Amino acid sequence: MLLLIILGWLIYYNIRLAKKKGKNPISWGIFTFLGFFLSYAILGSIYVAIIYKGPITREGLEAYLMKEPLVATMLLAIGIGGALLVRFILEKSKGTQNKQQDQNLF
Numbered sequence: 001m002l003l004l005i006i007l008g009w010l011i012y013y014n015i016r017l018a019k020k021k022g023k024n025p026i027s028w029g030i031f032t033f034l035g036f037f038l039s040y041a042i043l044g045s046i047y048v049a050i051i052y053k054g055p056i057t058r059e060g061l062e063a064y065l066m067k068e069p070l071v072a073t074m075l076l077a078i079g080i081g082g083a084l085l086v087r088f089i090l091e092k093s094k095g096t097q098n099k100q101q102d103q104n105l106f
Contacts, residue, residue, distance in 0.1 A: 003076055007036055010083045014090055021095025032086045039082025044075040
């Protein structure tokens with residue numbers, strides 16, 4: 001539940017930032033979601049493949065994630081990192097450069 005709230009806030013923030021920079025806000029919202037999903041799926045799979053030492057079955061992975069909640073938390077952090085990468089790219093893109101408007105986003 002907390003993940004959905006954080007992801008929703010990141011998408012909303014990127015949409016607002018895209019509007020202020022004169023970019024297409026819908027596409028940046030989709031990019032944010034895709035950045036989250038792709039980093040969660042691809043980088044999360046690599047992370048689990050490195051640290052998981054057991055039978056590669058669905059039941060084995062579910063049992064491992066239930067036994068090690070920090071691994072599941074790390075997977076969520078990897079996904080949020082992908083959304084933050086999209087935010088970084090959007091902040092560095094050219095657009096309206098009004099410092100007062102950029103500070104009033106929060």
